[in-house]
Amino acid sequence: MNKAVQVLHDKVPLLGNMCQAIGHSLLNVVQALGSITLFALDTIRHCLTPPLFVRHIFRQFIDIGYYSLPVVGMTALFTGMVLALQSYTGFSRFNAESAIASVVVLSITRELSPVLAGLMVAGRVGAAIAAEIGTMRVTEQIDALKTLSVNPMKYLVVPRVVAGTIMLPILVLIGDIIGVYGGYIVSTHVLGFSSGSYLYQTWQVMEEMDVVSGLVKAAVFGFLVALMGCFHGYNSGRGAQGVGAATTNAVVTASILILIFNYLLTQVFFS
Amino acid sequence: MTIRNKIEMRGVTKSFGTKHVLQGVDMDLPVGSSMVIIGGSGTGKSVTLKCILGLLQADNGSIKVDGVEVVGASTRTREEMMKKFGMLFQGGALFDSLPIWHNVAFGLIHGKDVSKKEARHLAIEKLEQVGMGEAIADLYPAELSGGMQKRVSLARAIATNPEIIFFDEPTTGLDPIMADVINDLIVQCVKDLGATALTITHDMASARKIADHISMIHQGKIIWTGPVADLDQSGNPYVDQFIHGRADGPITDPQSELLKLI
Numbered sequence: 001m002n003k004a005v006q007v008l009h010d011k012v013p014l015l016g017n018m019c020q021a022i023g024h025s026l027l028n029v030v031q032a033l034g035s036i037t038l039f040a041l042d043t044i045r046h047c048l049t050p051p052l053f054v055r056h057i058f059r060q061f062i063d064i065g066y067y068s069l070p071v072v073g074m075t076a077l078f079t080g081m082v083l084a085l086q087s088y089t090g091f092s093r094f095n096a097e098s099a100i101a102s103v104v105v106l107s108i109t110r111e112l113s114p115v116l117a118g119l120m121v122a123g124r125v126g127a128a129i130a131a132e133i134g135t136m137r138v139t140e141q142i143d144a145l146k147t148l149s150v151n152p153m154k155y156l157v158v159p160r161v162v163a164g165t166i167m168l169p170i171l172v173l174i175g176d177i178i179g180v181y182g183g184y185i186v187s188t189h190v191l192g193f194s195s196g197s198y199l200y201q202t203w204q205v206m207e208e209m210d211v212v213s214g215l216v217k218a219a220v221f222g223f224l225v226a227l228m229g230c231f232h233g234y235n236s237g238r239g240a241q242g243v244g245a246a247t248t249n250a251v252v253t254a255s256i257l258i259l260i261f262n263y264l265l266t267q268v269f270f271s
Numbered sequence: 272m273t274i275r276n277k278i279e280m281r282g283v284t285k286s287f288g289t290k291h292v293l294q295g296v297d298m299d300l301p302v303g304s305s306m307v308i309i310g311g312s313g314t315g316k317s318v319t320l321k322c323i324l325g326l327l328q329a330d331n332g333s334i335k336v337d338g339v340e341v342v343g344a345s346t347r348t349r350e351e352m353m354k355k356f357g358m359l360f361q362g363g364a365l366f367d368s369l370p371i372w373h374n375v376a377f378g379l380i381h382g383k384d385v386s387k388k389e390a391r392h393l394a395i396e397k398l399e400q401v402g403m404g405e406a407i408a409d410l411y412p413a414e415l416s417g418g419m420q421k422r423v424s425l426a427r428a429i430a431t432n433p434e435i436i437f438f439d440e441p442t443t444g445l446d447p448i449m450a451d452v453i454n455d456l457i458v459q460c461v462k463d464l465g466a467t468a469l470t471i472t473h474d475m476a477s478a479r480k481i482a483d484h485i486s487m488i489h490q491g492k493i494i495w496t497g498p499v500a501d502l503d504q505s506g507n508p509y510v511d512q513f514i515h516g517r518a519d520g521p522i523t524d525p526q527s528e529l530l531k532l533i
Contacts, residue, residue, distance in 0.1 A: 136366075143326050144364040148427075149353045149382035 036253075039231045043161050046153045056159035064125050064160070064226070065167030069174065071124055072117045076175035079112050080104055080182025088191050100193070101201035104183030109210040110270075113175040114168075115262050118221030121168060122254040126229040129160055130250035133233025134243035142234070157234065161226040168222025169215040176211060213269040220265065221258050228254040276335075277302045277435060277467040278323060283332035283342075284491075285318055292318045294491035295332070305461055305468040307482035307499075309475070309513060311522065315491045316471040317361075320437055323469075324356060325349045336435070354382060357433035357466075359457075361440040363420040365412035371398070371423055372408035378431040397426040400463075401456050418449035422456065429460050436461060438470040442477045454480040475514055487513060489522065 087103045133156055136142050145152045180202060187193040229250045236246035278300040285293040292315045300306050310316050321327040323334055325341060334341040336352055344352070357378075365374050373380075375397055376390035385393065395405050401422040412420055421441065428436055441457060442450035454477050461468045470481050478485060479499060486496040487510050495507045502514060512520030 139362055140360045140364040141366055143321075143324075144358070144360055144366070146326060147324060147353060147356055147358040148378040148431075149350055150377070151350075155381075 035235070036227075036231055039234070040227055042153060043157050043227060043230070046151070046158050047162060051154065053155055053159055056155065057162050060159045060163030061167055063128075064121070064163045064222075065170060068121050068124055068167075068171055071120050072171045072175050073178050075116050075120050076108070076113055076179035077182040079116060080108055080179035080184075081186045083107055083112070083179075084183040084186040084191065088187075097191075097193075098197075098201065100187055100191075101183070101198050102205040104187075105180050105202045105206050106210060108179035108183070109176050109206065109214045111214075111262070111266075113179050114172050114214045114217040114221060115258060117168065117172050117175050117218065118225065118258040118262075119255055121164075121171070121222070122225045122228075122251055122258065125164070126225045126250045126254045127247045129226060129229025130233040130236070130247045131243055133157075133230055134236030134246040137234060137236045138238060138243060152234075157230040160230055161223060164222035164226030165219050166222070168225070169218040172214055172218035173211075176214065209269070213265070216269075217262060217265050220261055224257045224261065225254045228257065275302050276300060277304075277337060278469070279333070279335040280319075280323070281333045283319070283322060283334060284330045285315075285322055285327060286330055292491055293322070293329070296488070296491070296493055298486060298493055298496070300467060300469060302467055303465060304484055305458075305470070305482055306484045306486060307470045307472060307478040308486045308488055308493075309473060309478050310471075310488035311473065311513070314488050316488055317439060319488065320439060320469070320471055324358065324437065325353070354431070355434045357428035357431060357436040359421070359424050359428045359436070359438045359441055361443055363412070363417075363424040365420055365424055365427070367412045370409050370411055371415070374412065374423060375426045375430050377427065382431060394426070394430065397430045398423070400429070400460065401426045402452070418445050418453070421445065421449075421453055425453070425456055425460065429464060432464055433466060435467045435469070436464070438468065438472075438481075440472055440474075441470065441481075442472065442474045447476075450474065450477060451480075457481055475516075 083104050084100055087100045088097060091097050091099055091103075133142075136156070142152045142156070145155055184195075184198055184202075187198050188195045232246040232250040232253070233243075236242045276299045278298070280296050280298040283293055283296040284291070296315070296319055298306075298308075298319075308316050308319065318327060322329040323336070323341065325344070329342045332342065336355065339348070339352065341349070341352065365371075366377065369377070372391050372394040375394035376385070376387075379385040379390045379393060380387060391408070395408055398404060398408065403419065403422055403426070407415065407419070407423075412423070415423065425441075428438075438457060441453050445453060457468070457470070458481060460466075468481070470478070472478050472481075479502070482499045484496065485499050485502055486493050487507070488494070489509050495505055495510045497505060502510070505511065508521045511517075512522050
């Protein structure tokens with residue numbers, strides 16, 4: 001009995017330390033969520049009140065939207081192609097090859113195009129935003145903006161978030177078309193389907209809601225990617241290490257949030 | 272006629288977690304004067320400056336600029352007040368995505384709604400004031416040397432003709448000759464504008480040249496203030512150790528501080 005008490009006595013500090021560590025991490029997560037929410041609300045408030053730096057917004061359209069086109073296009077093209085190949089392998093066992101067109105168009109428009117485009121843009125744009133704003137923080141350029149009577153939220157954050165929210169749906173729409181086209185190429189040239197019936201089936205099965213839900217998702221993902229880039233850059237730690245950490249955190253949190261919000265939005269649209 | 276103070280600080284404190292950086296700073300900055308705050312690294316010089324500018328929020332105390340309270344002021348009051356300030360940052364803090372002329376004209380274009388054409392013209396004028404000209408107007412900050420970046424940053428700080436100019440370690444990282452050039456420019460610019468200046472530095476040559484009053488900050492408090500002429504006869508052992516750059520003395524020997532407290 002005494003031995004058991006002794007063992008418990010030895011374990012208690014360990015247990016205490018563990019609880020402390022868990023509590024600490026939990027507090028950190030809650031604090032981070034709070035800061036991100038406040039930052040998001042502040043951003044939205046600044047989006048709705050003048051002045052807006054319109055030229056900057058247009059420049060971000062180019063940076064975030066136009067320059068992401070190749071990477072999003074390539075992702076969509078190969079995803080569509082692979083999807084056709086893989087579903088053929090599966091469906092041919094049940095003589096259901098005719099369903100390939102439906103699988104490709106529904107998967108692309110509802111899920112793959114928005115999610116993959118979101119993740120690719122998180123890697124390309126989210127990281128770049130965090131690195132740029134983080135470097136501005138570290139080199140006191142953000143403080144300099146304030147001393148020159150320019151609100152850094154309006155000058156740096158709003159244009160990026162607005163551009164992200166508007167451009168990602170456009171990218172996804174283009175991705176939808178390219179993705180479906182990728183499936184079409186493989187189906188007609190590799191798998192030997194007739195072009196007319198593939199397109200007919202695609203058209204038959206696709207509904208407005210499939211595309212619209214994908215575009216709404218894309219707008220949310222675009223907002224999240226730009227917001228995370230700005231948030232982590234704006235609150236970057238000191239030095240090269242701080243900017244490096246900000247960049248990593250921006251991509252990781254944006255990617256996770258994209259996956260979480262994808263589930264939530266799918267639930268809202270299709271349940 | 273009494274001398275009006277441009278900036279008044281009373282009992283200003285600022286802590287970061289358990290680190291108490293400012294522990295009750297009291298300071299008066301008379302209109303048109305040039306004050307230099309000296310002190311070692313990490314004694315709270317930069318934090319003092321950032322609290323006045325509102326880049327950091329003071330925890331307690333009062334900071335008045337032209338009689339208007341800054342601590343706890345609304346964003347709008349703060350933004351309005353910011354228009355009175357110009358600031359030369361330690362690293363220059365030039366916007367590297369913008370050409371030099373746009374950097375200099377930034378405050379004019381965004382703060383004072385001057386047209387771009389007019390702003391460019393004014394920017395080149397300011398660049399000429401700091402010994403540079405149109406030749407570098409269309410270059411980007413990364414294409415300039417450290418000394419030239421400091422000059423551009425000085426031109427940006429004075430571009431909006433501010434009433435108060437802050438200089439954060441203006442000569443750090445420059446060779447002695449360029450440091451002296453910057454010192455001369457600062458003296459000249461402040462004189463031309465009739466502005467009130469506040470400089471923080473640990474470069475004594477620079478301090479003696481720029482200042483008409485010097486304050487020494489140590490452990491988050493102003494421990495000595497006086498005209499620059501009195502600096503060598505301050506009678507303050509901390510000031511003496513600092514201005515002579517001695518390794519031994521009350522600043523580096525905590526024992527003697529304890530003795531002083533007793």
